[in-house]
Structures are given as C-alpha cells and as structure tokens.
Amino acid sequence: MIVRTKDNLLIITSESLAEQRQVCTWGAAMDGHAFVLNQQDARTIRLSDLGSEPEACRIPINITSQSIVPDIQLISNLSETPFELDGSHYASVEAFWQGLKFPDESKRTEIAMFFGQEARQAGFYATDSDTFLYSNQTVRTGTFDHWQLIKRACFAKFTQHEPSKQALLRTGQRPLTHRMRRDSRTIPGVIMAEIWMQIRKKLRIEPCND
Numbered sequence: 001m002i003v004r005t006k007d008n009l010l011i012i013t014s015e016s017l018a019e020q021r022q023v024c025t026w027g028a029a030m031d032g033h034a035f036v037l038n039q040q041d042a043r044t045i046r047l048s049d050l051g052s053e054p055e056a057c058r059i060p061i062n063i064t065s066q067s068i069v070p071d072i073q074l075i076s077n078l079s080e081t082p083f084e085l086d087g088s089h090y091a092s093v094e095a096f097w098q099g100l101k102f103p104d105e106s107k108r109t110e111i112a113m114f115f116g117q118e119a120r121q122a123g124f125y126a127t128d129s130d131t132f133l134y135s136n137q138t139v140r141t142g143t144f145d146h147w148q149l150i151k152r153a154c155f156a157k158f159t160q161h162e163p164s165k166q167a168l169l170r171t172g173q174r175p176l177t178h179r180m181r182r183d184s185r186t187i188p189g190v191i192m193a194e195i196w197m198q199i200r201k202k203l204r205i206e207p208c209n210d
Helices: 017-030 071-073 093-101 106-112 116-125 145-162 164-170 189-205
Strands: 002-006 009-013 033-039 046-053 083-084 087-091 130-133 137-140
Touching: 017 083, 017 106, 071 164, 083 116, 083 145, 087 093, 093 116, 093 145, 137 145, 145 189
Parallel strands: none
Antiparallel strands: 002 009, 033 046, 083 087, 130 137
8 A cells, every 4th residue: 555645634545456445445434533643653653543523523513493404403492392291291392481481371281282483483472571480489581490490391301202312312422502593582502502411411321211
C-alpha cells in the first residue's frame, strides 16, 4: 500500500487486488467514524477508532417536531405518544402542557386528546395567568414547580410508550438541544433539553422501571 500525507490528510492507496479488497472492506466499515492518531515510534503511527463521528464528537441533536428523522419526532412533546398521569389520559406531552393553561377541567380533558399542531395551538386561546391549579395545588407559571410537572409527564410518556423510550435511548450520550425560532416563555428550550437528558440517564441506569 502507498501511504501519503497532505496537510490534514492521511491517504492510503491500495496497489494490489487483495489490498483493494482490504481497503474497501475496512473503509466501508469505518466510513463516517472519528479516529485519534498516536505516534507509536519513529516508524509507526496508530489510528484508533472512536466510533461514529456524531457520537464520538458529541454532536448535539436538536429535538423538534419539524425534524425529518422519525426518532427525533417521537421524542418531541408534540408527537402522538399516549400515556397516563395522575389518573388522566393524554395523547401527547404537549396536550398535557397546554391544558394546564385552562382552569376548566372539561377543557383540559378535551385538549388531552390532542397532539401535533392541534395540541400546540390549543393554548393560544388561554387567558394569561401567573398561577394555575393542578391536583389542588397552586403552581406559579414558569417556575421550577411548573417544569417539574412537564418532567413528570415526559417520564410517564417514555416509560409507558416503548417506541419513544427506545428513540430517546438511541440518542446515546449526545447532548440534546431544543432550539426553535421563538423560545418558550414558560419553559426555555435549555430547560426542556435538560429534562430529556435527565430522563435518558435515569432510563439507562434503571432500565426495568417501565
């Protein structure tokens, strides 16, 4: 084989048919991977495989319902991922979140069956309020206690809806983000992303908590 270096490149070229097969087989298996180079001695360098580039380099994944990747759509709060929380059924986490904006239980029950844009838009017609009631407890909007409710809803979703759980676990160790054109005033994207990562960690440590 011929080995050449050029700027930031290490180029390996096969000279025989056997070497060509070897290069093609190894190259196909390692395509898209990241490597670390170590100088072993004056005559030898070693390239160690770190795994696929996105995972090895911890490239962030932006969780959004607009993603074309099915797994990312499943993780999104807008996805249709039925779950139960505190005796009530919800079609999506978004339905739970938007329903909190309405004091009327019948309205919350109606919204609970929504998902996708229908769920997101349901909250547009709510009256702005600094507080709301949930399970007879007064919660201040946009506070830690408010965020803990969506964390509970997300945990219920990922432990009761297996496809979304597996989608979340398949993100591996990569950082998750939630960047949108307009950030939420009640739960900033950085908080939402942290909730997903905390749940992912818990599911990985305690896999039998279904």
